[in-house]
Amino acid sequence: MSRFAVNFVVGQIYNQIIMLKFPIYLDHNATTPCDPRVVEAMIPYFTNSFGNAASRNHPFGWQAEEAVDYAREQVAKLIGADPKEIIFTSGATEADNLAIKGVFEMYASKGNHIISCNIEHKAVLDTCKHIEKEGGEVTYLKVNPDGLIDMKELEAAIKPTTILIAIMYANNEIGTVMPMKEISALAKKKGILVFSDATQAVGKIPVDVNKDGIDLMAFTAHKMYGPKGVGALYVRRKNPRVKVTAQMDGGGHERGMRSGTLNVPGIVGFGKACEICMNEMEEETKRISALRDKLETALMKTEEAYINGSTQHRLPHVTNISFKYVEGEGLLMGFNKDIAVSSGSACTSASLEPSYVLKALGLGDDLAHSSLRFGLGRFTTEDQIDYTVEAVTKTVNKLREMSPLWEMYKEGIDMNSIEWAHH
Amino acid sequence: MAYSDKVIDHYQNPKNVGTLDKSKQNVGTGLVGAPECGDVMRLQIEVDDNGLIKDAKFKTFGCGSAIASSSLATEWLKGKTVDEAVKIDNMEIVEELHLPPVKIHCSVLAEDAIKAAVNDYRKKNGLQELKFEESVVH
16 A cells, blocks of 8 residues: 555544544443554555564565564553563453463462452453363452452462462453552462453553562553454563463464464554553543543532442543433433443343442442443543533433432432332 | 334333322322332323223333333323223334343333233222233243
8 A cells, every 4th residue: 555545544544533523432441442543553564564473484574573573562661561571362351361271270280279359351250260160269359349359358368279369450340440569469478470451451550560560461452542353461471480371272473372373463553552552641641530530520410429439549531420210221322322331231231130340349239220331532522521421411310300219219218118029 | 232213212202201199099000120120110090980091101210112111101001991901912012112132021011010000000999909920021
């Protein structure tokens, strides 16, 4: 593709992101748009520089390898790691699987016990369930109403057979940030490895594997304005040197830990996305957290609205709010043509169960059903926030006028005194 | 999941939202569902001397399909006799609103609300409460 054509395509994408005000995207914990600079960096690796990074004998391969090496440095730098400690994967789910299963198999002679917690992402929880089927033992720590684990409970859960503590850096639904430094300090004392699913945290807040004492860490490009389908597992090489058993057989790529031809354009995009986050995080965090606070303050003026999870230990771009006496999906329907957010309501999931994360905080099912998650991002503007405040408030009020529960609340009827027909 | 136009229309312009005076002898009130389950429907009928439903009101805590199901139910109830009302089948609501399988329980809830309202009316007026078979989907 000619340089002109590349510029044209990138310009088009940029225009769409900047100019298009509707629908408003406030679901950045689900995924983020690619930054146009990321797309620009990727494009040559689809066409002219299409080589296989494992082809050692010609310039096509060399070029691809060089691009991957550079991206590996960019990725490593963002998390304070050595480039050799980065294993590229297809995303965070694969990295979670590789870390947990890989450690369980590699360190089988040391023990079979893993400690995790009950608000982890399904990619971790379901992998832990798999481990249990394979004869492993998993302790799932409960979180407090703030969404944080209790260090005393963690310490009490440690056994002589504990080989891994797997605690997420930040939660995907409520954005709460776990005390990673304290967790790793305790783990280090006991000689236990620490794995963290940092999918939501990397690129949003400063994450440093050495300062945080993390031995293995999963993260992914598409949550930080990079492409989908590429992620990484950080695997510590020094103090201690950590190894994981590969979960796929094949050509022995990524130091034997993850076989499969490298997704060169994706990796290049991942690297660029990391570099941008590295350079712009500080400024971006200021801007986005100010918008988040504005949104939250305005929405909390609504009667009977509750913030879910800690507001002190929290990512700068997220807020999760329950609007009591209205149901989340019904609420979304009032504005989801214009505004994309997500809900912990059962009706938005296939299982008809409300969010297990919100329930783990001790929320009643009714409040869990009434929650909305707002995730702001790089391209969120103040007028979008103003519009959102108005639309959400209007819909909450409208639905409350329609809600028998709101009427009972207003009449002072104790809802616990009613015999509900559970269906 | 995309909603049908009819669900969206009922959601945006719900018919018969409100409250009837439940202390009146000719008003029957049905309250079904539970807050923990994510939907609660309150459906009320006001019956005239000839046994005809002259007014129906609802309030619903729930998703768009639950709101639409109850809104539609109140529309259908008006002008029917109390005996005709209990013959409304949830599958008629499903068909009218084009509810997907995952939302069938919303229509069941509306059917249950109608039956509960009718029984409340019967009880108030010294009539024996009707017994219904368990609804299919819970």
